[in-house]
Amino acid sequence: MPKPVFPLDSKRKFTDQALIGHNRWHPDIPAQVQVKPGDTFRVDCREWFDGAIVNDDSADDVLNAPLAGVHVLSGPIAVEGVQPGDLLIVDILDVGPIPQEDTGPLAGQGWGYTGVFATRNGGGFLTEQFPDAYKVIWDFRGGQATSRHVPNVSFTGIVHPGLMGTAPSHDLLRKWNAREQALIDTNPTRVPALALPPNPDSAILGSLSGSDFERARNEAARTAPPRENGGNQDIKNFTKGSRVFYPVFVEGGNLSMGDLHFSQGDGEITFCGAIEMGGFIDLHVDVIKGGMATYGVTENAIFIPGNTDPQYSEWIAFSGTSVTLTGEQRYLDSHLSYQRACLHAIDYLMTFGYTDIQAYMILGAAPIEGRLSGVVDIPNSCSTVYIPTGIFDFDVKPGKNGPAKINPGMGVPKAAA
Template sequence: MLGNLFPLDSSKPFTDQEKIGHNRYHPEIPPVATVKPGDSFRVDSREWFDGDIKNDDSADDILNAPMKKVHGLSGPFRIEGAQPGDLLIVDILDVGPIPQEQGPLAGQGWGYTGIFAKSNGGSFLVEQFPDAYKAVWDFHGPWATSRHIPGVKFEGLIHPGIMATAPSAELLAKWNAREAALIATDPDRVPPLALPPEPEESVLGSVPQADRERIGAEAARTAPPRENGGNQDIKNLTKGTRAFYPVFVEGANFSIGDLHFSQGDGEITFCGGIEMGGYMELHVDVIKNGMELYGVSENAIFMPGRQDPQFSEWIAFSGTSVTLDGEQRYLDSHLSYQRAILHAIDYLATFGYSPEQAYLLLGAAPVEGRLSSVVDIPNSCSTVYIPTAIFDFDIRPSADGPHQIDPGIGAPKAADPVYG
């Protein structure tokens, strides 16, 4: 083990650290360190808003979350000998919250989940939930509980939201062109269809000052997943995972960040996992010419870890591709998953949860989302599975009717924004 190649001081902002990471993708962002195939090393990671979200009972920080500054990624790390066309092997040896610390940063004994306001990015159910809400979760060893969502306790499924290699100049240009074309179809949409390059709040590592304006205007935002991996938010990429990433630049320039204590499939509230800072221990290797050998041109391959919490019983909800207004859509799996989640929210509300509490829970707890049928025209069927063991009461339907919980202080709501 080489030690910690990207240490973070919890008392300092991301941009005031010994080594400066990045929050944009560009092939000219220099590596912070070089490792060799076969090396193992440790990396600290800051939560995606670098301390702007607080452990309190207000959601105004979610409403005003500074989207231009995310994500603060650790790296890039150059892998000696890696060349375009290779596959980079990344093993997650360990991953966890900021160790043995209690403090004001998410990861220091706590984390948070947020429903993002329509005016600031929105969520998967943005039309039904246009306002900003927040839930704070306390960590108790491997478990999480929340004063904002009482009656639940579950083991975390700790994972990075982002692992990525750097794009080549050609691939970066392709991203920017296709996303600009999408934005142009409805440039005034709220929330926007995509996020173009944004120099303001860009963090570009040790890029020379003379190049910062140009690179800031070209560099891609880290919000979406792309060919390099990126913000895929796959909850099963936990301890024991082996991932294979395509290499597009000399050295691969690999980065990580956006750690989550737990998450439901889809990260449906947008800030849907339990966000936190923490650490990762990684091992890297290279398969020469691996992209051609295995037919990989624009995607990562994963062998998920086997550290998942073990559940033996689930309650599941289905949805089909019919809108709330009764309009039939053709095999729309995005819509059918929305409907499945809405059905789960309606069900949980019968036990006394507010719809917002239920929505936050489905984003944070280790629920399973599945495409159950994608061929039976005209209706796609999607399902969401909730483990029954996370509740401290019987969540199953019975002749006695739903148990009534005390919803407590509820999920904080931000002040009402003005929508465009």
């Protein structure tokens, strides 16, 4: 096993650990660990809510989730000799659930969860159709995920970190805050909000203390969106065997990571989506000196995906175009066309006996493929959703005898907003 450089004790809260990570982006958060180019090491990661979501049949914990405290990230990890303008090479050698126990109280110890936030808490990709809070528990066994809340489905996990990135510079942080506040100002009362401004409440900034902590907690950026430093990109193929090239904005790079997923569909459309868990990630790091200028990577990481994904050979696909549910034509709106493709898939799965929220949870957690299939044919973009047929234990293809009828079981726990 690679040397653990950021260990976490599963019996202690994130803020009670020997090394305390962070849940905001700020250049002044001190590195908790230093490694060298060429080093291989292990990092433990806590589930993004630090244990607030539990393994039961209620969605009250998702409705009342402590959103100001996410994401709990392990790091920063400084790489010796790395300077702004370099490219930090990060190889994902292995990633998986918490290995200490088969079952336990924390997501990752034999189980994980998929949730839908209430609209007032950020909602999801289909928040107009699903405005309340929901939760599905998934059990892990032999690399497979099954759920008592979504029967007749099982699939192999594509385990990956939802969030990994380098620290921003002061200039980059100011740019983030200015542009996101300008967006908020266009509709400051919108629900859900257009963006999340800095929020000192529940800020965790590693070992930063005193007046430096007080200043930084009011400046630090929330970790919810992806940005130029990588961050919360939620790329399902970002798994074992991947190599990432991160732009470096501060001395040491200050790499951080967390928000591990057992599986996810393209887009993580339920928002508290994927199958959330805690676990470990083994990394190897190196550096390309001056690589940002050499390769034109001035912002946003590039990566070479791993090749460990489950191989599904048969799919059923659904398409959508950029026309609203009320019949309004939009111009090449790929976001809308992907929503419509997802809604068509949900309608289809309901004919087999699933509820609408069960179908939505399948799209969020299972390894579906989402594609932009046409973005030039005015006025309609076309997006497609591919569902692997092998995840179902019944024939999900259309046939002359009509759809098979499954028992939807106990259903998905709901907490009305």
